[in-house]
Amino acid sequence: MILKGFTRISESFISTEILLLESFGTPVEIYSLRQPREQFSHAHVKRIKAPVTYLPEYVLPNWVSLLRSNAALWRRLGGRYARSLFGALGRATARRKFATIRHFLQAAHLTETRLADNPSVVHLHAHFCHTPTSVTFFASELTGLPFSFTAHAKDIYTSDPEQLRRKIDKAAFVVTCTQYNARRLGSLSSNGASIHTIYHGIDLDFFSFAPSPSPLSQPFRILTIGRLVPKKGYDVLLAALRLLDAAGMDFEWTQIGDGEIENEVREMVKDFGLGPRTRMLGTLPREEVIDHYRRAHCFALPCKVAENGDRDGIPNVLVESMAVGLPVVSTRVSAIPELVEDGVTGSLVAPEDPEALARAITDVLLHPENHRESVLRARVKVEEDFDNRRNTAHLNALFQKALRR
Secondary structure, eight states: OEESSSSOGGGHHHHHHHHHHHHTTOOOOEEESSOOOSSOOOGGGGGOOOOEEEOOOOSGGGHHHHHHHHHHHHHHHTHHHHHHHHHHHHHHHHHTOTHHHHHHHHHHHHIIIIITTOTTOOOEEEESTTHHHHHHHHHHHHHOOOEEEEEOSHHHHTSOHHHHHHHHHHSSEEEESOHHHHHHHHHHOSSOOOEEEOOOOBOTTTTOOOOOOOOSSSOEEEEEESOSSGGGOHHHHHHHHHHHHHTTOOEEEEEEOOOTTHHHHHHHHHHTTOGGGEEEOOOOOHHHHHHHHHHOSEEEOOOOOOTTSOOOSSOHHHHHHHHHTOOEEEESOTTHHHHOOBTTTBEEEOTTOHHHHHHHHHHHHHOGGGGHHHHHHHHHHHHHHOBHHHHHHHHHHHHHHHHTO
8 A cells, every 4th residue: 555654644535445455364564754753653554554655755865875776676677667757758758757768767766675586575555646646557557466546635635637647547446425526537538447435434432422412601612623725614613713712602612733824823813813712733643633522522623625625524523523422613615515405414504604504503503402413314324335444344345355356
C-alpha cells in the first residue's frame, strides 16, 4: 500500500483500514512517501503489523540513492525502464509539472529496492489519486503488477482531469468514499472503469451511542473538529458565532485540529471578540477527542468549496458525531447530504450563509427536544452505512477478486 504519509492523525481511516485488512488475513506492506510529521499517533496504530518503508521524499537531498537505484533498475529492466522514463519526461514537459519526474524516480527506487525481488507483493494499492497514485502508476509500469487506488476529496477535484483519466483507465479498480465522487470519476473514464463506492467507516464500538445530555444551564458547548484549511468554512462559522454572541447566547466554542490557516482563524477570533468563548486545542488523539464529543451539545462544521476547488467528501468527524449521539449542523456541499439529511439525521444549511448557520445552531441548542428523534435516526444511518469492519470487508473482497484474475 502506497501512502503519502504514515502515520497521519487526520487519516486515521487509513490506519484503521490496514488493521482490519490484517485481521481478515490479508498481508500488507506500507510504502510511505514522507516521514511522520506529528509527535504522536492514535493508539490503534501500534497494533499494525505491516512493515513500513519510507521512500526518499525529495530529489536533491537524496540524489545519490535515487541515482544509484534508478541506474540499477535500468540495467535490470532495459527497455521497459527507458519507455516508462521517456513517457514520464514527455508528460512532465508537456504539462510543465516536473514533480512527475520525482514521482517516477520514487517509483523506480521503490521497484529496485523493495519490489523487484519481493514475490510476496502481488498487487499495488494507493490512497489518494494525486501523488501516491502517480508513484503507484509508474511502479506498476515498471513491475507489471496490477494496481488500484482509493480517491478521496481534494485529490479528485484539484487533479488534472486528463492525468486522472489515465490513472482510472489503467487501474484494475478504483475505490472512492462517496457516490458524489464516484459520479465525477465515472464521468472521466473512457473505458467504463470499475469504480466502487465504499464509505469511510468508523469503529462503532469505540464511538458508542451515548446521546449528549440536554444542557441544564449555559454556557452551551459547541464543538468543531477539523483541519484548519479553507474548505472547512471557519470564516463562516466564526461569523455565525459572532451573531450568537451579539444575540446574547452564552456558549463556549472548542476547536480541535491544526492547519495552514491557524493564524487567520485566531485573528478572526480576536477581531470578533470571541476570545473568551474560544478554546483551540490543536491536534489530539482520538482517545481524548471522544471526551469532547461526549461533553458537547452541538457539532458544527460548515464545509464549503475552496477557491482552488478543494472540498470535503464526507468528513469523518460528522460520522463520529452522529455515532455518539451528538446533533450535527453542516452544509449542503459535496457528499455531505449522503450522510446528513436535513431534519431527519441532522441539520443542513446552504454553504457560506452565517445567518442560516446561526439559526440552525440556535435551534439545536435551545430546542433539543426537537432533535431527539433525528439523533436516534443518525445512529441508525451510521450503523447501516459506516461500519468500518463491513466496509473494509468490501474492499478486501475487491483485492481478493483482483488477485484471482
